[in-house]
Amino acid sequence: MSNFETLRPDGVPETLLMTLEGSIQTFANQIVATQHYCAGLSKYTNEFLLPYLASVHYFNTVEREKLLRTPPLENFQAYAELMGFNLDLSNRNLIASMRVVNEYVLKEFPNAMAAFSNTLFGTDGEDMAAFTARQARMIESVTRVYPQAIRDAEPEFGFHFERNENIRFAETDRFILYQILPTDRSVRVRENGKPVLILPPFVLGANILAFLPGENRSYTHCFANQGIPTYIRVMKDIQTTPPLQAMTPEDDALDTRFFCEKIMERHGKPVTLNGYCQGGFSAVCDLLSGELDGLVDALITCVSPMDGTRSTGLADFLKNLPQRFNDLAYGSKTLPGGNKVADGELMGWVYKLKSIEFEAPVVAFFRDMMMLRPRNGNPARISKTAAALNYWLKNERSDLPLGITRMSFASYTTPITSDGTLPVRMFGRPLNFRRIPEKGIKWLICYGERDDLVEKATALAPLDYIEAETSAFPKGHVAIATSWSDPTSACALHTRFGDKNYRGPVRFQLDLDKDMSDARKKVHPIKLADSGTTDATIP
Known part of the structure; x- marks a missing residue:
């Protein structure tokens, strides 16, 4: 024993005791982390496999x-x-999982x-007890x-x-139409x-x-907070609404027409139809069907x-799937009333399979763990953005009417023809992109x-057949509704x-309204002045 080593009253060397305490703490931290x-x-893994179990049942x-109707060969x-x-999926899963574990080891080793x-050696800096404690906190951040x-x-x-907080304006058997009011209380909706x-x-x-409306990050409220009369069509609960379960694309168009009639009756101007993601494809099909003629002048x-x-x-992904199994029947379930619908959870799972390199359980777990790694001794801050996005992904999936699913499925399996005709029909009519400029729709x-x-190529396909204005936003699929819905953001x-000099969708709408107001003033300047009616200033 060194002459310089301190002894406790009970005769136990202080350094030995500290080493034992550190070893015990390290071991305890390791157990907690494990x-x-x-x-x-x-x-x-369970979250990833639950839709798989449902798919096995449907399969x-x-x-x-x-099997009974198909030859054995x-x-x-x-x-x-x-x-x-x-x-092939398993190999991609394994390779991606090994890669992310390797990246983690290279960072932490x-x-x-x-x-x-x-x-x-008793030198300054993070020791094993502190290191294992940090690992335990990091993993606990992911799990709790x-x-x-x-x-x-x-x-x-x-x-x-x-x-x-918003107005329930109209409804059909399948949808409810809400008017979205400004969150900025200083803004008044321009009724005209x-x-x-x-x-x-x-x-x-x-x-x-x-x-996150309270954070000024809401796509819909971006319109409302500019004083624009803003409406959103919300699907009723499909589990308890038989007409929605059996909805066809034609029903979609007729309900949209009903809502547009109500909106135009109130405000006296044609409606701008605004579809997000799959809602955009439905909006285009509704317009091309001819059912919205005279009601919608912009898209x-x-x-x-x-x-x-x-x-x-x-x-x-669908092309690589064997043809026999590329069938909506493998993703459909029968509700208690007897109607069949597309399983929304399973459809979301298909997107995960498509991107298995990024969505495999091990990959997702380690990605979140690295995101929540303490930095400079401080625990990672969990942003509202990340939390809200994950809440949406975990809780907002809905089953889908088979009629609407078939329409989307057709668009992913059958290309648009050389003259711009879509692979679906409505009311027995072909749907062709050229109808939009013919009707003067912007x-x-x-x-x-x-x-x-x-x-990008999927969204811009109409440009091969007609002219349309485009706006390119940085980032990915939901950034327009999240990052760029912030009024102070770069886009x-x-x-x-x-x-x-791209125009955002709200800017596009404001400019349309201004152009329409200017045109009205040119045509009826005296009548507008005499009646005392003026269009509110549009920013």
């Missing part, structure tokens, strides 16, 4: 009939192709070695802190129509302004378009799939430069932005 790691990885139900060939498809050295932050985002995310009707995506619902589509066959992600197409869900929706 427990949280196993719990977290199990949770991520067995359909195959029990197909054809059955064998189809199953062999399916096995190859599954092996130097820290572990430094901590071991500090512990062994982050899920709680996601749950806490619920009161601030979405419209919360139950609070009666040009109205906009927003059609949200079907599967992931309307609430993504009211991302805005945001990150909307116009020709899904041009997708390098989902369309390619069209703004907004897309995301790095959108890997609805790629604020009510401004012009970028090197090409």
Whole structure:
């Protein structure tokens, strides 16, 4: 024993005691970290596998009939192709999982070695006890802190129509039409302004378009806060609404016409139809059907799939799937009333399979763990944006009427013809893009430069057949509804932005209203002056 080593009253060397305490603390931290790691990885794996179990049930139900009607050799060939498809997915999953674990080890291994050295030689810096404590806190953030932050985002995310802060304006058997009022109490709705009707995506619902209204980050409120008469069509609960369960594309068009008639009757101006994601494709089909003639004079589509066959992600995924199993029957379920609908959870899972390199359970778990890694000794801050996005992804999926699903499915499996005719019909009529300029409808197409869900080529397909204005937004699929819905952002929706002076959708709407007001004043200057009617100033 060194002459300089301190002895406690009981004769135990102080350094030995500290080493023992450090070892015990390190061991305890490691146990805690392991427990949280196993719990977290199990949770991520279960969330990924639950839709898989549903898909197995649907698969067995359909195959029990197909196996009896299909020759044995054809059955064998189809199953062999399916096995190859599954092996490819498994390989991609394994490679991506190994890659993310390797990246984590490369980042943390130097820290572990430094901590071991500090512990062994008693040098300053993070020792093994502190290192393992940090690991335990990091993993606990993924398993307990982050899920709680996601749950806490619920009161601030979405419209919360139950609070009666907006006006329930009209309804049909399938939809409710709400007028969205400004969150900025200093803004008044211009009753004689040009109205906009927003059609949200079907599967992931309307609430993504009211991302964080209290934070001034809401696509819908970007319109309302400019005084624009703003309406949104919200789908009723499909589980308890049989007419919605059995809805056809024709029903969609007729309900949209009914709402446009009500809106135009109130405001006296034609409606701008604004569809987001899948809602944009429905809006285009409704317009091309002719049912909205005289009611709609402008169209805005945001990150909307116009020709899904041009997708390098989902369309390619469907092409690689053996033809026999590329059938909506494998994703459909029967509700208690007997109506069949497309399973929304399963459709979301298909998107995960498409991007298995980024959505595999191990990849997602380690990605979140690295995101929540303490920095400079401080715990990672969980942003409201991340929490709200994850709340949306976990809780906002809805089942889908088969009629609407078939329409979307057709757009991803059958290309638009050389003359601009879509692969679907409505009311027995062909749908052709050329009808939009023929009716004098102005069209703004907004897309995301790095959108890997609805790629640029998919959104801009109409430009091969007609002219339309485009606006390119940085980032991905939901950035227009999240990042750029902030009025102070670089691509604020009510401004012009970028090197090409793009117009945001709100700017497009404001300019349409101003042009219409200026035209009215030129045609009826005396009549407007005599009546005392003026159009409110448009920014």
